[in-house]
Amino acid sequence: MHFAKPSFLIGALFAASLALVCAIAPARAADTVRTVVSGGIKREYILHIPKGAPEGPKPLVIALHGALQPAGMMQRYLDLDAVADREGFVVAYPKGLNLLWNDGRSSIAGFLPLLHRRDDGRFVLDVLDRLAAEGIADPGRAYLMGFSNGGFLTAFVACRYAERFAAYAALMMTVPVGYAQSCKPSKPVPILLMNGTYDPIVPMFGRPTPGARLMSASSTASLFARLDGCAAPQQTSAPHARIWRWERCAPGAAVAYYEIAGGHQPPSQSTGAVDALASVLLGPRRSGLDAPREIWAFFKRFGGPKPVPGRMPEAAEPLVAAASLSPTPLASRSTTALAMAPTPAPAADAAPILRNPDSPATAWQGIAPQDGDAPAGNGQAASHTSAVSRVATAVPLPPPSPLRERTAIPR
Numbered sequence: 001m002h003f004a005k006p007s008f009l010i011g012a013l014f015a016a017s018l019a020l021v022c023a024i025a026p027a028r029a030a031d032t033v034r035t036v037v038s039g040g041i042k043r044e045y046i047l048h049i050p051k052g053a054p055e056g057p058k059p060l061v062i063a064l065h066g067a068l069q070p071a072g073m074m075q076r077y078l079d080l081d082a083v084a085d086r087e088g089f090v091v092a093y094p095k096g097l098n099l100l101w102n103d104g105r106s107s108i109a110g111f112l113p114l115l116h117r118r119d120d121g122r123f124v125l126d127v128l129d130r131l132a133a134e135g136i137a138d139p140g141r142a143y144l145m146g147f148s149n150g151g152f153l154t155a156f157v158a159c160r161y162a163e164r165f166a167a168y169a170a171l172m173m174t175v176p177v178g179y180a181q182s183c184k185p186s187k188p189v190p191i192l193l194m195n196g197t198y199d200p201i202v203p204m205f206g207r208p209t210p211g212a213r214l215m216s217a218s219s220t221a222s223l224f225a226r227l228d229g230c231a232a233p234q235q236t237s238a239p240h241a242r243i244w245r246w247e248r249c250a251p252g253a254a255v256a257y258y259e260i261a262g263g264h265q266p267p268s269q270s271t272g273a274v275d276a277l278a279s280v281l282l283g284p285r286r287s288g289l290d291a292p293r294e295i296w297a298f299f300k301r302f303g304g305p306k307p308v309p310g311r312m313p314e315a316a317e318p319l320v321a322a323a324s325l326s327p328t329p330l331a332s333r334s335t336t337a338l339a340m341a342p343t344p345a346p347a348a349d350a351a352p353i354l355r356n357p358d359s360p361a362t363a364w365q366g367i368a369p370q371d372g373d374a375p376a377g378n379g380q381a382a383s384h385t386s387a388v389s390r391v392a393t394a395v396p397l398p399p400p401s402p403l404r405e406r407t408a409i410p411r
Contacts, residue, residue, distance in 0.1 A: 031075075036130045038123040045127050046071050046093040049136070050085045059089035060137035061299065062124060062165075064101065064150025066172075071095045074147065078266065080292040087296060090137055092127050096120065101149045104156030104354070105176060107211030121157045125164055141303035145169035145295055147266065148202065155220075158191060159183035159354035166303030167191065169295045171266050172202050174220045176212035184355045188228045188253030192298045193221050194260060194267075194291065198283040201264040221257035228253035239288030240267065256298055258289075266291035 031048045049058075061084070065074035071093040075081065084091045100108050102120045124144065131137035144165045146154035151173030158168045162185035169192040175183070195204040195217035204217035215223070221244065225233070230246035230253070237243070240262060246255040260267055263283015265275065269290035279285055 034130075036123075036126050038126040039119055041097075041118070043097075043123050043126075044071075044095045046075060046095075047131075047136075048075070048081050048084060048091040048093075050088055050090070053088055053090075057132070057135055057138035059087075059141040059143070059300070059303070060092065060128070060131060061089055061143045061145060061296075062092045062094065062127060064094060064124070064144070064146030064153055065096065065099070066148030066150055067101070068099045069147075069149075070099060074150075078147070078292060079268070080295075083292045083296050087300070089141075089296075090131070092131065094124060094127055096149070101153045103149055103152035104159075105152065105209065105211035107209070120153055121160060124153070124157055125161060128164065138303075139164075141166055143167050143169070143299040143303070145171070146173075147171045148173060148264065155179070156354065158189050158224075159185055161356050162186050162189050163356065167299045167301075169194070169298065171291065172196060172199060172264050174202060174204065174206055174214045174217050175223065177206075177215050178212065179215070179354070180223060182354050183223065183227065185227060186356055188250040189224060190228075190252065190254050190298070190302045191224050192256040192258070192295055193217070193224070194258040194294075196260045196262040196264055196283055198262060199264045200281075200283055204259070217259070218257070221255060225249070225255045228255060230255060233257075240286040241289055252302065254298075254301070258294070260286055260289070262286040269293070 031046050033044055034047050035042050035044050037043070061080065063074060063078065063080055065071050069077075075091075075093050080091055097118065102108055102118050104121075128137065128139065128142055132139040132142075142165050144154050144157055145168065146152070148171070151170035152175075154168055154170045155173065155175050157165070158170075159179060159182070167190040171194045174195070195202070197204055202214070206214045206216040206219070208214070225246045228246065228249040230249035232248075233244040233246045233255075235242060235244050238258075240260060242259045244257045244259075249255065262285055263279060265278065265282050265285035267286040267289040268275070269287065275285040
């Protein structure tokens, strides 16, 4: 398969595989289907509230489905509700028009012309505002995640409306190259990223799509690490995965990047026949590492009281057995996944500045770097001042991930 060509055929195959999974997946008791008017259009979302949850505002996770994937299927497929029932948070599953999102590229879902403009980012915020106004959601503990097309929209919201959510997670997507210049979040962005090394839909090494050329997955992680003023990451291992964690960042920020030895499917605690059928077109779905649990462990570190300046959030309880973790600074590797290449020229299709138009510019958004700023990758935590000054720096693109080389992958 030639990844550099437009993805009309891939999109059709993706739709067929998702329809297959939807038809075979077991039915789940229906949750509440609600409506909200956004941009003059009545839009729908599914709301899951844990049984026996106490009254009053609760943490909220908004989960965005992939292209041509019904929201109800996303709900069954991801199985985030099981974690919500155990942890006591609410989940909302918005529905894209025609099962597609206007995700920040100059096309719908990266393969359809943008004929009728709609602000799906605003729709996401309208869902949040409605649930907060009804006393269901705590706006200080609201989180946004998305898969594939929904992951692109998640990254767009993180760049444009960073202050509205406490943390973000984007699965199986890489951001457009233009975001290196245009992503100007109003605050540091805690974000978890997850990509598959054998993903035929959104290859982790990046590719052109109608509307935008995409960065590599490791470059996307580097972008958010730089926006958050992070020092060098640490690498750990998990079943079928390598993980880079940036913890020494500006107050209230962190970045986690998961390279999964799988396809265009988030890892699950266990897999079955349905996952095997979907893997024919989407690539394998790995077991052992559970995406919803990893995401919630990351999310719950953020939100609530504002972080104390100069003090990092407490680390989340690890979900992988300590014996399987082997922290290794990236600097010790002969070829690092995040080695910096020359700074690319701005993309011709670069998006406008992705900043909340209702928020005034802040010092966080673009003080030019000054000579003498402490480097963030020297093993020492960068100062907050240096972190702020590096935000406007263009993000170079690293080479493809080393997981594409013939190296041993943890099993």
